[in-house]
Amino acid sequence: MFLSIFDVFKIGIGPSSSHTMGPMTAARRFLDELKSGAAPRAARATPAALTASLHGSLAFTGIGHGSGRAVILGLSGQEPGKVDPDAIDAIIAQVEAEGRVHPPGHPAYRFRPAVDLVFDKTTPLPGHPNGMQFTAFDSDGQLLLRRAYFSVGGGFVLSQEELGQLKSPQPLPQDVPFPFAHAADMLAMAEASGLSIAGMKRANEESHRSRPALDRGIDDIWSAMSGCIDRGLAQDGTLPGGLRVKRRASAMHRQLAQQWQRNEITPLMANDWLSLYAMAVNEENAGGGRVVTAPTNGAAGVIPAVMRYFLKFNAAAGDQAVRDYLLTAAAIGGIIKHNASISGAEVGCQGEVGSASAMAAAGLCAIMGGTPAQVENAAEIALEHHLGMTCDPVGGLVQIPCIERNAFGAVKAVTAASLALHGDGTHAVPLDACIETMRQTGLDMSDRYKETSLAGLAVNVVAC
Known part of the structure; x- marks a missing residue:
């Protein structure tokens, strides 16, 4: 079992690795998937609007942990290890005022935090208590891409598929000299x-x-x-x-x-x-x-x-x-x-x-x-x-x-x-x-x- 020291110790921002850094990272991952053309209709339609929902523990304590703010930052293209803590309030204020996010390398997407960011306390996502879901639509409101991610602690974020693989028995890697798992x-x-x-x-x-x-x-x-x-x-x-x-x-x-x-x-x-x-x-x-x-x-x-x-x-x-x-x-x-x-x-x-x-x-x-x-x-x-x-x-x-x-x-x-x-x-x-x-x-x-x-x-x- 090999987990790098740089996976265990990650530089980021407070107040929570699972509820702040995780959602920010997940939002960035969703942007990357959009840019890579993962949406089935990507060749025929351009993403124009985004929504996000937080589930389980993220919904119950997300406001106090800054999870919503983290989603806004992530959809704005920010990363936990690089975002300037002193610039966060201004970034969020701009998104709330405009109802749009402007991630680098992307078109501007409609994202109205008061409407498009939901703290869903009634619908947990199966697999882990820290679930979240991101969705992209075209200008006509047609669904282009929906992805679920899970913040599993310490800033680690997994997709639905990765979470399923994690729960399956994993063979010991052979690419390190001391692959101790226990x-x-x-x-x-x-x-x-x-x-x-x-x-x-x-x-x-x-x-x-x-x-x-x-x-x-x-x-x-x-x-x-x-x-x-x-x-x-x-x-x-x-x-x-x-x-x-x-x-x-x-x-x-x-x-x-x-x-x-x-x-x-x-x-x-x-x-x-x-x-x-x-x-x-x-x-x-x-x-x-x-x-x-x-x-x-x-x-x-x-x-x-x-x-x-x-x-x-x-x-x-x-x-x-x-x-x-x-x-x-x-x-x-x-x-x-x-x-x-x-x-x-x-x-x-x-x-x-x-x-x-x-x-x-x-x-x-x-x-x-x-x-x-x-x-x-x-x-x-x-x-x-x-x-x-x-x-x-x-x-x-x-x-x-x-x-x-x-x-x-x-x-x-x-x-x-x-x-x-x-x-x-x-x-x-x-x-x-x-x-x-x-x-x-x-x-x-x-x-x-x-x-x-x-x-x-x-x-x-x-x-x-």
């Missing part, structure tokens, strides 16, 4: 090769790109993560959406920086810096800023926070430590996604923050000298203690409980790495068993607790 395979290959998990992941990546290109790409990922932390630390004010949630990271940072300058050691200092970094990222994400899926936007703070925390308290650490950390984390994230899910709409927040915590625990354990067995143990400990966690965002916004939850996910990751390093790698519950438990728990969990805002905190906290 943690047990990973450990067996590590023992046979004598390589670390990061070393095997690097070998897999380098079978597709050169070492300098790989390192540049990883460095770019870390630069984006670290930049997100810095922006979050510098921002004051209130987050959008109506809950009036105040940004706290900036004020907290000023307090901790003063303690640091005074060499004032407190029992909570390390924990405070760790939590601060995670909250800074997720406040920035909630504000619609530039963020990296890790493995999702809703869980984007955990992995950067743990690495930044390590660098804060280990001045000798350098670029290679960061690269090994992210390679190890990506290896674990790929196993989880392959065998379960990283989508809150599919398995709850255990698949988002739980997966991120497992990935961060594994990465930290690795760069602190852990063996592959200890790294696998760290990931299992972190994931095990997120099992059953629901996704119940208040007001459909990625703010409560998501921002603080990332801080707790980071704390659990560090604790898991520490526990694993104090052992010899042997433990009762294999990571594969824990991942399968998460998958089964997600299947058993009511949809009301899976990013629909129909239960839990979402209905017991008044959105004002």
Whole structure:
């Protein structure tokens, strides 16, 4: 099983990888299909009007997650990794005023967001709770093309056909030297090769790109993560959406920086810096800023926070430590996604923050000298203690409980790495068993607790 580090960590915008980045990407895919002549009547008629509908979790929490705005951006030709966050409001305002989108390389299409963008809470699309449908018509109103797409978490988007293929048993690819699909395979290959998990992941990546290109790409990922932390630390004010949630990271940072300058050691200092970094990222994400899926936007703070925390308290650490950390984390994230899910709409927040915590625990354990067995143990400990966690965002916004939850996910990751390093790698519950438990728990969990805002905190906290 090969899932590139650049698939696991994708640079985009907040507040959600599945509900913001996914719909934007799907809209762009639909434009590409139109341009390629996929419409059966394309040779006889020119597309003139577009419509879009969001279903399942996308319909229930799409407004709070910016899904509608993402569709408008995608149909305007924007991409998550390239769109300027400061230009988004102007792009959307223009489309709403004109009732048309102007994607580069296409004619202008009629698209009136108030009419042509539907949040359909009554008709789920079979296959995945994050379904959406795009339709193109000619100037006479005749249907030219209709496509369904599914946002399966972490910014990944699949067509109906691709989703069906994903649910079928997949043969192991033979184009990488270490095609591990499960943690047990990973450990067996590590023992046979004598390589670390990061070393095997690097070998897999380098079978597709050169070492300098790989390192540049990883460095770019870390630069984006670290930049997100810095922006979050510098921002004051209130987050959008109506809950009036105040940004706290900036004020907290000023307090901790003063303690640091005074060499004032407190029992909570390390924990405070760790939590601060995670909250800074997720406040920035909630504000619609530039963020990296890790493995999702809703869980984007955990992995950067743990690495930044390590660098804060280990001045000798350098670029290679960061690269090994992210390679190890990506290896674990790929196993989880392959065998379960990283989508809150599919398995709850255990698949988002739980997966991120497992990935961060594994990465930290690795760069602190852990063996592959200890790294696998760290990931299992972190994931095990997120099992059953629901996704119940208040007001459909990625703010409560998501921002603080990332801080707790980071704390659990560090604790898991520490526990694993104090052992010899042997433990009762294999990571594969824990991942399968998460998958089964997600299947058993009511949809009301899976990013629909129909239960839990979402209905017991008044959105004002």
